[in-house]
Structure formats: structure tokens, C-alpha cells
Amino acid sequence: MNVNVQELIEELRDLDPRDPGRWPLAVRAGAVGLTFVLLLLILVYLIVWNSVRPQLLQRERQEQSLRQEFVIKHSVAANLNIYRRQLVDLRRSFGALLRQLPGKTQVPSLLEDISDTATAAGLKQKLFEPGKESKKEFYAVLPIKMQLTGGYHQFGEFVSDIAALSRIVTLHDIQIKPVAKGAYDQLSLTLTAKTYRYLTANEMAARRASKHKFARPPHRGPG
Numbered sequence: 001m002n003v004n005v006q007e008l009i010e011e012l013r014d015l016d017p018r019d020p021g022r023w024p025l026a027v028r029a030g031a032v033g034l035t036f037v038l039l040l041l042i043l044v045y046l047i048v049w050n051s052v053r054p055q056l057l058q059r060e061r062q063e064q065s066l067r068q069e070f071v072i073k074h075s076v077a078a079n080l081n082i083y084r085r086q087l088v089d090l091r092r093s094f095g096a097l098l099r100q101l102p103g104k105t106q107v108p109s110l111l112e113d114i115s116d117t118a119t120a121a122g123l124k125q126k127l128f129e130p131g132k133e134s135k136k137e138f139y140a141v142l143p144i145k146m147q148l149t150g151g152y153h154q155f156g157e158f159v160s161d162i163a164a165l166s167r168i169v170t171l172h173d174i175q176i177k178p179v180a181k182g183a184y185d186q187l188s189l190t191l192t193a194k195t196y197r198y199l200t201a202n203e204m205a206a207r208r209a210s211k212h213k214f215a216r217p218p219h220r221g222p223g
Helices: 005-013 025-078 080-099 104-120 152-163 201-215
Strands: 124-130 139-150 169-178 187-198
Touching (some): 025 080, 104 187, 139 152, 152 187
Antiparallel strands (some): 139 187
């Protein structure tokens, strides 16, 4: 069947949009079909697209999260050798610090070294009193109350020699005052020296067991 396109265009131009009832049957059928297709597309958008869109947005967020995770992991992988060298350096530094902490059996000799350091500086010891040891995560702290008499230069020499010890000793609560009124060359130095030692494996195990014991909630029976 041959269709004259020009005649069809002329017929469409002559159609009255306000009176579709007088349109040719083929045009009315085409208009109905076109309307159906448009309604179907709108229905698909409202039902299918709106139901799929939240999932699509969720997938986009997951994609962004995975991209960020990939960037972080790629950076870590690229610098893995650097991190390994830093870990080795940290372990070496920690080992060096740990070696500065005496063991339990070495504490008496460390106390003797502190006392000898004061004597070597020319100071007179009025008080040398070790206190009660307190235990931390992997080390213990032993405070020592000291009262020394001497001059400024002797105090400076004592502090310098304490800092030069192979073991860690820190000085706290330092007070300096004249022994007597007007006696500027004879001073009294009161302080607390703290020594540190590392805990043995058994001590750390006992400390962890003690912490877990106190962390348990009290048992409550029925009723």
C-alpha cells in the first residue's frame, strides 16, 4: 500500500484538536497508542525508577567508600617497606629504653649508686628513705625521699651525675633552702628521686589477672 506522505501531512494539519471525534480512524488509533505509551513510560518511571533509585544511590555511596578504602590501602601498600623500617626502629628504641630499666635484683645496686653519687658530689645525706613501690603497665616506680646538705655547685654536680647514670632516675618535688638564717653557703636540698624497673613476666601476668578479677561484675543469684 502506497502512502502519500504529503497528503498525510495535509490531513494532520487540517485536524481540529478540539474535536478529536472527527479525526480519521488511523489518526485516532495512533493518538491512543501514543497516549498509552506515554502513560506506560510515566508508570515505569514512578514505580520502577523510584524503587530502584535508592538502591542506586546506596551503590554509589558504597562505590565512593570502596574508592577511599582503596586509596588508603594502596598508600599503605606503597609505603609498606617504610612502615616496616619504622617499626624496626621503634622496637630498637624501645629495647634501648627497656635496657635502662633495671630488673628487680638490680634495684639495690641502683639505690647504692644514687647514694654514692650524692656522697661523691660532697653532699651530706640527712635522709635517704625508699618508699613503697607502685606498679604500672609493664614497669614499677620506686620513690626515694632524700634530704641533702651542701652548696649550689655541689647540688649541680649531683644532678648532673644523676642524669649521667646508665639507669633512668628522675628528680621531683625539689626544694632548696638555707640550713640556717644567713648561711647561704650551706643549703638543704629536699627532693624525691624516682627509679624505675621493668616487671617480670610473672608480675605482669599477676597484674593482668588482678585487673580482670576486679573487672568482673558481681554474680547475682536468682531472685
